[in-house]
Amino acid sequence: MTDARTTDRTKAPMGLGCAPIGDLYGPVDPATAVATVVAAVEAEAALLDTAPKYGDGLSERRVGQALAATGRRTFRLSTKVGWAIGEGRPPRPAFGADDVRRGLEDSMRRLGVDHIDVVHVHDPDDHLDEAVTRTVPALVRLRDEGVIGAVGAGMNSNRLLHELVRRTDLDCVLIAGRYTLLEQPALADLLPLCAQRGVEVIAAGVYNSGLLADPRPGAPYNYRPVPDDVLARALRIKEICERHSVPLRAAAVQFPLAHPAVTTVLVGAATPEEVADNLRLARLPLPALLWEELREAGLLDPLAPLP
Template sequence: MNPPVKPVGLGFGLLGTTNAAPISDAEAERMMAAAWDMGIRRFDTAPLYGGGLSEERLGRLLRGLPRADYMLSSKVGRYRDYAAAVSNPMDNPGDWRDYSRDATLRAIETSLSRLGTNRLDIAFVHDCDDNIDEALEGALPALADLKSQGVVGAIGCGSNVAATHLALLHHSDLDVLMVAGRFTLLDQTAAKDLFPMCLSRGIDVELAAPFNSGILATGADHPSTRFDYQQPGVEIRARVRKIEAACAAQGVSLKRAALHYSAAHPAVTRLVLGLTEPTGLASNLEDLRHIPPADLWRNLDELGIPAPTKGI
């Protein structure tokens, strides 16, 4: 069996409290066992997700698995009360940010305790879009110190905003970025300046949210579909219908096209997908084993979506 075109990791945000249907412990155990059997060894979480609930639950799922066999990350800077109800994952009432050194050190210590481990392979500064200076002065130096101590293996930024990554890279040395939703069939803002800088500096890019929160997997008309965590508007839905028609003309599903588009850029070293049913994960991995025809990118270019490797 051919391997996927790029390695795949899983994000465990849905193990916290979200505005989506909750995942029971039994379901989570089944999903994790299936992911492990399918060869997934990259897992991501954050204290934001459920105010630590995701970290706790992921820690239980990882118990008994060989620590050297998987890559684990969490984040610092964005926080939420434990098990708080969520109406808006992007900016929920009661959420707070703290990118100071002391808060960062406390957060890592707490995350390690919840996850049941003594080290993180990656620690990301989380969504410091309006707090660049604070992250540069507080969180990142603190993480660099933890890296020198071996508590953290690599440091980086996780954000939905390409400009945030760029701003940090202009003033700091990062190992890896988690770029969420900014190189997809609907949004290519990471391609212009960010990805070339990552290639020139040898910075890994983990591309999260290749479906832009779901709409590029479900299509425009599924009743529960989301675009960037919210219900999509009329224009986005119309845009997705046109993309889906162009994909269908080449015999390619929208989901397969979305995965391959995000994976195709050479700056992208890994895709990070959301936790899902075993059948859904197996379907995604199967999609990533089958390269779409080149004519697909030409069809999409006519809709104003540049080929994923255009200009490289």
């Protein structure tokens, strides 16, 4: 099935998620990790996103090595606060104002920079009140001082991110896995509030932990083996994509950008080849009939904007 109407993604605002180069999913050769970030910079990625929790600081150090080789250029750089690392212990909560300054200083040292464009509160699921009363206000002060450019929050929960947007002065949010081709719960609460308040949305986890990259029994979904009903939904989406000769991953990358509140899609990579492939998928023209058929099949929220 073909359709002359297609979406033009030649300038798709793609970002590089740097968790994989922190050995989060398995060891990555150090030179390959740095080359991955360099490839994203050379390809004019819109955003490089890292965090201290990714490999106990390893991701930040590798990003820093790449930045030393490439310079800052036009992309934005983001990292996160809220968890203390080091000393051979698992990450531990660190959401106080002093923790924020100390953690950010450590991040800037690992990254080799004196200014960070975006700093997110990282996964404050069980520390929401502390994030509201301590972490975000500390970041707002750093924003006012010019140390950072913007204040954000990154989570898997659209409900809790909605609370943070409602109760604090955020510039942006990073929502992982809750506004994707597979499911769109953030459409009901988070995205409308962000659009109303002018809060930028960065869509991450667009493959739902890997399910939409390769839907099969046992594939990861929310970091666990996929339930049968969710797998069946993913396979139906894949079937419709195949009827339109569209790679499932291309549809997954492009779908979130249709919402006016979403400014960037963040996709992880561990090799330069993966960076190139992600950018290719993001810029692939896709037929408008694909999205219409997915909606007619009940696989997209009726209110979700279509690319």
